[in-house]
Amino acid sequence: MTRFQKMIFGLQEFSLLIKDIFAHFGSVKDNWTETIQEMYLIGTKSFFLIFLGGLFTGIILAIETGHQLETFGATAWIAKTVSLGMVRELGPVITGLLLAARTGAKNTSELGAMQLSEQIDALRAFGASPVEKLVIPRTIAALVMFLPLTLIADIVGILGGMLVSNQTFHSDISVFWNTAVTSLKMKDLFVGFLKPIFFGFFIATISCYFGLTTKGGTTGLGKNTINAVVYSSALILVIDFIFTKVVWELL
Amino acid sequence: MIELKNISITLNDNVILDDVTLSIEMGMNTIILGPSGAGKSSILKIILGLWKPDNGEIIFEGKNVCKMTDDEILQLRKKVGIVFQGNALFDSLTVAENILYFLPDKKKLSENEPKYKIEELLSFVNLSGTENLYPEELSGGMKKRVAIARALAFNPQVILFDEPTTGLDPINTESVLELIEKLKQNGTTSVIVTHILDDAIEVGDNFIVINEGKIVEAGSLEKILRSKNPFVKEFFKRFIEENHNPFIRISKEVNK
Numbered sequence: 001m002t003r004f005q006k007m008i009f010g011l012q013e014f015s016l017l018i019k020d021i022f023a024h025f026g027s028v029k030d031n032w033t034e035t036i037q038e039m040y041l042i043g044t045k046s047f048f049l050i051f052l053g054g055l056f057t058g059i060i061l062a063i064e065t066g067h068q069l070e071t072f073g074a075t076a077w078i079a080k081t082v083s084l085g086m087v088r089e090l091g092p093v094i095t096g097l098l099l100a101a102r103t104g105a106k107n108t109s110e111l112g113a114m115q116l117s118e119q120i121d122a123l124r125a126f127g128a129s130p131v132e133k134l135v136i137p138r139t140i141a142a143l144v145m146f147l148p149l150t151l152i153a154d155i156v157g158i159l160g161g162m163l164v165s166n167q168t169f170h171s172d173i174s175v176f177w178n179t180a181v182t183s184l185k186m187k188d189l190f191v192g193f194l195k196p197i198f199f200g201f202f203i204a205t206i207s208c209y210f211g212l213t214t215k216g217g218t219t220g221l222g223k224n225t226i227n228a229v230v231y232s233s234a235l236i237l238v239i240d241f242i243f244t245k246v247v248w249e250l251l
Numbered sequence: 252m253i254e255l256k257n258i259s260i261t262l263n264d265n266v267i268l269d270d271v272t273l274s275i276e277m278g279m280n281t282i283i284l285g286p287s288g289a290g291k292s293s294i295l296k297i298i299l300g301l302w303k304p305d306n307g308e309i310i311f312e313g314k315n316v317c318k319m320t321d322d323e324i325l326q327l328r329k330k331v332g333i334v335f336q337g338n339a340l341f342d343s344l345t346v347a348e349n350i351l352y353f354l355p356d357k358k359k360l361s362e363n364e365p366k367y368k369i370e371e372l373l374s375f376v377n378l379s380g381t382e383n384l385y386p387e388e389l390s391g392g393m394k395k396r397v398a399i400a401r402a403l404a405f406n407p408q409v410i411l412f413d414e415p416t417t418g419l420d421p422i423n424t425e426s427v428l429e430l431i432e433k434l435k436q437n438g439t440t441s442v443i444v445t446h447i448l449d450d451a452i453e454v455g456d457n458f459i460v461i462n463e464g465k466i467v468e469a470g471s472l473e474k475i476l477r478s479k480n481p482f483v484k485e486f487f488k489r490f491i492e493e494n495h496n497p498f499i500r501i502s503k504e505v506n507k
């Protein structure tokens with residue numbers, strides 16, 4: 001098969017996996033243990049990473065825009081810029097990219113190792129479905145957990161921006177916070193909170209797909225893990241662009 | 252009887268099996284012999300319906316496995332257990348959980364029942380008391396026996412063993428072969444894939460020799476040993492010709 005044929009074949013297989021996920025979504029009621037465990041893993045193990053990611057993004061956003069706005073004497077606008085920037089764009093994207101690396105790599109390497117050691121075959125051989133036992137719990141965990149993590153990144157980012165503004169540009173803390181909150185419209189929140197749901201879905205499904213299709217020993221596992229992170233990161237940027245450009249104008 | 256008729260399968264332009272026809276008699280130990288890469292594991296995956304052949308049919312209890320519904324496949328997999336070459340134990344689960352994981356309707360069983368079942372299965376494979384250990388805490392031979400206990404969880408009529416003694420020391424090999432014999436006495440049908448002749452001959456009733464995806468000889472041990480097929484002769488050389496067996500040769504020299 002040529003590279004192009006392989007890609008088309010891969011896309012076809014990926015769509016079949018997604019179809020399978022939707023067809024058996026109800027099976028989650030038999031696999032709550034796995035689902036809760038995955039949620040717990042994403043939540044607890046990613047918290048610190050997301051916290052740092054959000055904090056520094058907010059700080060940098062405030063410093064960079066602050067210096068520009070200062071020349072116009074418009075430092076009052078920092079609050080609005082940081083708040084909209086974090087909630088609409090940077091919060092979701094930074095969280096998405098960090099989780100694409102963290103959760104994506106975890107899913108692919110786990111499922112890939114299970115594939116290589118015939119554990120996936122064993123599941124099927126004993127009448128269990130890898131999609132129901134492994135993929136759907138991970139997908140639901142991502143769907144549920146990405147939103148609160150993004151929210152944390154947003155809030156921590158705004159707080160970071162607030163501290164920097166207060167220290168560097170001497171803006172009043174309560175004025176900053178009020179401006180930050182009141183500049184957010186329903187539409188901003190809607191788009192900002194819809195993104196992580198899409199990001200979560202694709203990160204989980206892409207990483208599970210690459211895990212389940214691992215072959216060729218440890219080299220193949222390494223390759224697929226890289227692919228999962230690369231493809232889901234790229235897709236996050238594309239989806240983000242679609243939201244910013246298309247969905248925003250439709251609303 | 253399990254029958255494979257004219258099975259062919261090609262994966263990624265590789266011919267894995269080429270017009271394979273064979274039958275597995277119930278209550279007997281059938282050995283599938285052949286070198287690495289011959290397609291032995293592929294035959295097991297096809298019997299379980301894990302892989303779909305491009306051509307041919309697999310008949311189990313009068314039904315074509317390729318045409319079974321998902322539900323029928325599920326029933327089939329409860330009647331046919333498998334022990335994978337690398338055991339394929341779930342490393343995040345304990346021994347007991349590995350076995351229980353697949354037991355159906357585990358919620359419907361009474362409090363004591365699963366535990367009883369686990370104890371029974373573990374004592375059958377001589378591993379009583381290992382319920383709460385994790386696979387990484389077990390030796391190779393113990394892992395193999397857990398994999399066998401897991402395959403027995405549904406009381407299957409048939410068990411497929413993929414190279415059950417490869418990589419085991421002689422003592423563990425012996426205990427695995429003893430388990431296979433014990434299963435036969437209970438009426439279980441075993442299909443044993445291997446390339447180790449000693450082990451094959453110790454437990455085998457019927458033999459199938461496969462090379463490069465094709466069946467080259469099938470039948471009783473006598474029939475195989477009398478085969479004129481050059482591949483079979485080469486494969487059995489160490490057995491047939493005394494001088495090729497280093498153990499016999501050296502022990503003769505030592506005792507001279």
Ligand SMILES: Nc1ncnc2c1ncn2[C@@H]1O[C@H](COP(=O)(O)OP(=O)(O)O)[C@@H](O)[C@H]1O
Pocket residue numbers: 215262263265267285286287288289290291292293294
């Ligand atoms: N998933 C797969 N995709 C493509 N080729 C495979 C796959 N699995 C096995 N093969 C190839 O099929 C052939 C037979 O494999 P297998 O049945 O595992 O042999 P055996 O068990 O006799 O060693 C080998 O050449 C192997 O490389």
Ligand SMILES: [Mg+2]
Pocket residue numbers: 291292293336413
């Ligand atoms: Mg094999």
